[in-house]
Amino acid sequence: xxxxxxxxxxxxxxxxxxxxxxxxxxxxxxxxxxxxxxxxxxxxxxxxxxxxxxxxxxxxxxxxxxxxxxxxxxxxxxxxxxxxxxxxxxxxxxxxxxxxxxxxxxxxxxxxxxxxxxxxxxxxxxxxxxxxxxxxxxxxxxxxxxxxxxxxxxxxxxxxxxxxxxxxxxxxxxxxxxxxxxxxxxxxxxxxxxxxxxxxxxxxxxxxxxxxxxxxxxxxxxxxxxxxxxxxxxxxxxxxxxxxxxxxxxxxxxxxxx
Numbered sequence: 001x002x003x004x005x006x007x008x009x010x011x012x013x014x015x016x017x018x019x020x021x022x023x024x025x026x027x028x029x030x031x032x033x034x035x036x037x038x039x040x041x042x043x044x045x046x047x048x049x050x051x052x053x054x055x056x057x058x059x060x061x062x063x064x065x066x067x068x069x070x071x072x073x074x075x076x077x078x079x080x081x082x083x084x085x086x087x088x089x090x091x092x093x094x095x096x097x098x099x100x101x102x103x104x105x106x107x108x109x110x111x112x113x114x115x116x117x118x119x120x121x122x123x124x125x126x127x128x129x130x131x132x133x134x135x136x137x138x139x140x141x142x143x144x145x146x147x148x149x150x151x152x153x154x155x156x157x158x159x160x161x162x163x164x165x166x167x168x169x170x171x172x173x174x175x176x177x178x179x180x181x182x183x184x185x186x187x188x189x190x191x192x193x194x195x196x197x198x199x200x201x202x203x204x205x206x207x208x209x210x211x212x213x214x215x216x217x218x219x220x221x222x223x224x225x226x227x228x229x230x231x232x233x234x235x236x237x238x239x240x241x242x243x244x245x246x247x248x249x250x251x252x253x254x255x256x257x258x
Contacts, residue, residue, distance in 0.1 A: 047216025061095035119221030163199030
């Protein structure tokens with residue numbers, strides 16, 4: 001195979017590898033950009049605190065252990081057991097919930113799903129947008145609805161932080177579907193928290209909280225990603241050094257031929 005043919009094969013391989021990424025990037029239109037950073041341990045620690053305090057009562061992370069989480073996020077065993085473990089589980093146990101599955105099915109219609117792989121299944125943009133898309137809806141059993149996942153059984157467990165959002169509507173035009181769903185026969189244009197229903201956090205602080213939870217769920221779906229980012233630059237340096245050695249070896253072998 002000639003040098004030109006080798007370059008052509010390499011280019012085709014690269015394009016084939018990028019094709020799925022390009023196709024996936026076009027999905028999920030209308031979602032907010034999360035821009036999470038797994039290299040930010042403070043964000044992951046805040047996300048773990050928020051998840052354990054507001055979400056772990058219903059949702060488990062059955063593929064993640066408390067001990068692994070402590071090691072990855074730079075937390076001590078005492079910090080985890082006293083501040084993040086509310087089920088009495090052992091340090092090396094998985095993050096499960098104390099809620100009885102039968103009770104959960106009676107309260108919510110079905111048992112809340114495990115969120116271990118939610119970061120990979122949904123993606124960070126979906127999770128971030130979902131956490132910011134709850135609004136009050138008295139027609140729903142929980143009193144809440146969501147523009148990203150309409151008629152979801154889950155209530156807005158973060159309402160004390162965010163406040164109570166209400167939909168800002170506009171008239172519906174014919175049979176054209178509403179981009180963010182309908183509310184009382186009108187299209188939802190936006191969601192807003194008025195002064196009478198403010199939360200404990202400012203809008204900017206709540207955005208940060210939603211990003212922290214998103215980052216933590218992204219980490220929980222693939223804890224090895226933290227190590228991969230730490231080792232990535234070392235691997236690249238090794239490959240560059242190895243390529244240089246291979247080049248010198250090639251010159252030595254072919255020196256007498258040319």
